[in-house]
Amino acid sequence: MKYLLIGFTFLTCLNAFSQEPKPETVYSIAKEEKEASWYETQIKLWKTEIDKNNQNGNAWINYYRANRALRNLAQTEEERTKWYSQCKSIHEQVWKAMPKSFEAYFIQYSENGFQKDASEDLFAAQALRPNDPLIQDLLMIHYELQTDSEKRNFYANRLFENNELSVGILNWGYNVLSELDENAILFTCGDNDTYAGWIIQAAKSFRKDVTIVNTSLIMMDDYRNRLLKALGYPPLELKAPATEQELEANTMRIYKHFFEGKRPVYVATTTISSFEKDFGDKLYLTGLAYKYSSSNFDNTTIIKRNYEKRYLLDYLKEVFSYNISDLKGEVFNAMYLPSMIKLYQHYAESEELSKKLELEPLLLKIAEQSGQQNDVLELLSGKDKSTSFLSTVLDLKTIEKNMVELNGSVYMDKYEVTNGDYRKFLSNLERSNQTDLYQIAMYDSTQWTKGKFADKSLDPMGNMYHWHPAYDNYPIVCISYDGAKAYCEWLTKQYNLQRKRTYTQVVFRLPTELEWRTAAGSGDPKAITPFPNNSIKNASDCYLANIQPVKGHFFEDGGFHQVNVKSYLPNKLGLLNTFGNVSEMTGTKGTALGGSWYNLFEECTFDKTQSYSNPDPGVGFRVVMEIIEK
Secondary structure (H helix, E strand, O other): OHHHHHHHHHHHHHHHHHOOOOOOOOOOOOOOOOOHHHHHHHHHHHHHHHHHOOOOHHHHHHHHHHHHHHHHHOOOHHHHHHHHHHHHHHHHHHHHHOOOOHHHHHHHHHHHOOOHHHHHHHHHHHHHOOOOHHHHHHHHHHHHHOOOHHHHHHHHHHHHHOOOOOHHHHHHHHHHHHOOOOOOEEEEOOHHHHHHHHHHHHHOOOOOOOEEEEOOHHHOHHHHHHHHHHHOOOOOOOOOOOOHHHHHHHHHHHHHHHHOOOOOEEEEOOOHHHOHHHHHHHEEEOOOEEEEOOOOOOHHHHHHHHHHHHOOOHHHHOOOOOOOOHHHHHHHHHHHHHHHHHHHHHHHHOOOHHHHHHHHHHHHHHHHHOOOHHHHHHHHHOOOOOOOOOOOOOOHHHHHHOEEEOOOOEEEEOOOOEHHHHHHHHHHHHHOOOHHHHHHHOOOHHHHHOHHHOOHHHHHHHHHOOOOHHHOOOEOOOOOHHHHHHHHHHHHHHHHHOOOOOOOEEEEEOOOHHHHHHHHOOOOOOOOOOOHHHOOEOOOOOEOOEOOOEOOEOHHHOOOOOOOOOOOOOOOOOOOOOOEOOEEEOOOOOEEEOOOOOOOHHHHOOOOOEEOOOOOOOEEOOOEEEEEEO
16 A cells, blocks of 8 residues: 555656646736736737637637736836737737627727727627626626616626625725715725625615715716716816826816715725825825815714724634635725724723724734734834834835845845835825924925926926826936935835845845945946946947937937836846936935936946935935845
């Protein structure tokens, strides 16, 4: 018997090693989000299945969804354009291979979105396979856009019966609805937070008095005015925006129209980032939503009422079911933390010991799921009360992957710190009531129109550069040396509190001048550029960096001002934009290196320094990570 078991084990191991990857079902990233490499593998595998049999409808669907996932996850405009083109190509291919099939109609409708003339494709797909789970949510949205609540509820109930959303997401939907005032309006922003409310309203006949408004759908003129009419609000006519600035103005007008209406308005915690810049001073946390109010009110009492009398919370303790979107459900669980912490503080201050102790394990469990356990433990033990106890969940994998080794313990980020990175820092300071530090760290947009930058053509940069999503991956500028140092100190604290970090303790800081020159010179501190033969142009006469090529001319190198931090080729160590784009701060206050989009070639060479005394549109920074304890 022993020998049989040995042989069986050997065969099992041999089979395990010899197995090739198989195509797997690709779900919407709203349900399940994988690494980009997984989607790339699935694209190849499903394309192989299509090559074997181009009538394989399931293969077409999964092939398309893998490409669409990469489009939605793309970090750069170049990547996004690539995947848009690929999805369009699949749409054309499936129509040639399987014309007028369910798959062809489904993919065509998915590509055309919710345009007026696209609904025919949706109904054609429905006629072929009326109960197919792929189209139930699309039908639900279609009827919402028609403000046909009866039919929307029919398909929302279908989603409930098909177990489309996890327990965590559905319970979040129930609880957020439960806390709202009668006839309230609730702003949501994504698939899951919007669907959760609609499904609970339909399947459980719960809080049908609440109107859920998705921030993307409400931008559609016909739908918006139909909805406003149904609510008894006056219509809102808007001119089609010609610029991003006009689009932003339209968005603000829409939000104000609802805020100034007769109904109570809430913003879901999932959606607050779209509102806090312009309306944050009038939004008060009530639990899983923020209530809009022009006057102060005791929101702690409302939070206490919701947790003690309205929310159903057993599912947060244990879940006895499985759904492909369970991990997404944990993201929604994290939405409880801000109000839970506020409630915990209230229980501590009011000496309600039994309630405080009852809340602790739930608070810790959610904190662990979201990578914030150490912060919450600090809170429970009463430590570090002067600083934020609520950490920002960091993308550790990306942070660590982007670090380039300079020596055994010192690493440098291959990219300059971006607007998106820095905004996360500012947002954390604001939520932590670190008012003084927030003022020190805040960018100064007025610098875009001062001194040597006083040019009307730069006005849009001053108005939009620091907040608009289009500039998320552009380098942060117009900040002080103290602001950059504060960012490094904040990042150090946040990293060392993350549960799944690789290193026990690290310090993030600005580089010394020698470290910066050594890294920029690919290991040679005496190098003056990262380019072969110190030529800023390649053999094809294309620029290799973003500078001012000729006095008074900026665009010849492809960038009128700063560009995306992932632009241009890296140096031999893998660092990008060490030459030009933005001059980078060093640990020496007032000294930056590498030159910027505003500097001529000879001003950018590594043997030169750039001086600054105030925040500057041409000065940014990148961080060094020093490992203190592995």
